[in-house]
Amino acid sequence: MADEGxxxxxxxxxKKSGGGHHGGAWKIAYADFVTAMMAFFLLMWLLGSTTKGDLQGIADFFSTPLKVAMAGGSGSGDSSSVIKGGGKDMTRIDGQQKKGEDLTPAKNFNLKAAEAELERQEVNRLKALKERIEKAIDTIPGLQQFKNQLLIDITTEGLRIQIVDEKNRPMFALARAELQSYTKVILHEIAKILNDIPxxxxxxxxxxxxxxxxxEKSYSNWELSSDRANASRRExxxxxxxxxxxxxxVGLSSAVLFDSSDPLNPINRRISIIVLNKKAEDSITQENKKVDVSDKESAQEAVETAVNAQQVKPAPVAPAAPVAPVAR
Known part of the structure; x- marks a missing residue:
């Protein structure tokens, strides 16, 4: 009994462990993952709901160095910065220079000067064509005798070749669109020359x-002039x-007289062949083009063009009493 005491x-x-077998570190990692995913989806939502202009502004904000934002200039080495120069070439003090920069001066193209040069070249080409036709008239036997009926000059539309009537040598039959035999010879020789130019x-x-x-109610000078122009085209x-x-x-009747002082002068009966320059050709091909008047300058230009067109006065036409058809 004594031993039991x-x-x-x-x-x-x-000792009880609060985390079990794996501990509690996984909870922290999981919370970080959830936070990162929330931040990612929030960023995606912001990018999707932001306008293009705002995105560009944000991109510019992050792409602009603090030095440039505070000191100005297009880059950290720009000449407008506090420390001028920069880049690989430390000897350059005006602006910055990046590696591989092309030091060749940029070429500036003056559009107006180029258009003026093209126009000058076209005028010279038309002058050369005029000399060629005049030379052909002097050398081709079939054209020498019609020299007085071929008038060649340069207008705002291009090179104009006019084949006019003489009192005793009309180009067409009386009041008809039938060409005389010598008129066909003239047109055939001119056609060979015109086909060589663009x-x-x-x-x-x-x-x-x-x-x-x-x-003017039935067949008139309008129809006659149009028929004669088409007959010349076919020839x-x-x-x-x-x-x-x-x-x-086109047929212009007597609206554009060669001799406005004498509307009945035979020289007014003529065919005009105009070798069009680029400007005149564009004005014809684009005459149905719509005018954009969305801005103030275009609207003002359209109005001025219309006003100038209304101020052009046609050549005076002397009134004449109705008579029987005569040589036209």
Missing amino acids: LRPIIIKRI NRISLSGHTDATPYSSG LIAGGMAENKVLRV
Whole structure:
């Protein structure tokens, strides 16, 4: 009994762990992951809902160095910065220089100067064509005798070749669109020359002011001038000129007189062949093009063009009493 009182008492203490087998570090990692994902989706949402201009502003903000933002200039080595120069070449003090920069001076193109040069070259080409036609008239036997009926000059539209009537040598039959035999010879020779140049042509027929007895109600000088212009076009093509070179064929009756002082002068009966320059050709091909008046300058230019067109006065036409058809 005495031994039982001396028996030692053993106390077992069990240490409890709060994290179990893996501990609690995974919770922190998971929280960081969730936070990163929330930040990522928030960034995606912001990028999707921000306008293009705002995005560019944000990009410029992050791409601009603090030095440039505070000191100004296009880069940290710009001449407007506090420390001039920069880049690989430390000897350069005006602006910055990057590696591989092309030091060749940039070429500046003056559009107006280029257009003026093209126009000058075109005028010289038309002058050379004029000399060529004049030389052909002097050397070709079939044209020498018609020298007085061929008038050649340069206008704002291009090179103009006018075949006019003489009192005793009309180009067409009386009041008809039938060409005389010598008129065909003239047009055939001209066709050979016109086919060698790239410019397109415009044909216009003209009559004198002698009216038809029926007046303007039926067949008149308008129809006659148009028919004669078309007859000349067909004869030029028969002489070898390409069909696609003709851009415009018009009949002007006696609206544009050669001799305005004498509306009945036979010289007013003529065919005009104009070798068009680039500007005149564009004005014809783009005459149906819509004018953009969305801005103030375009609207003002359109109004000025219309006003200038209204101020052009036609050549005076002397009134004449209706008479029977005569040579036109």
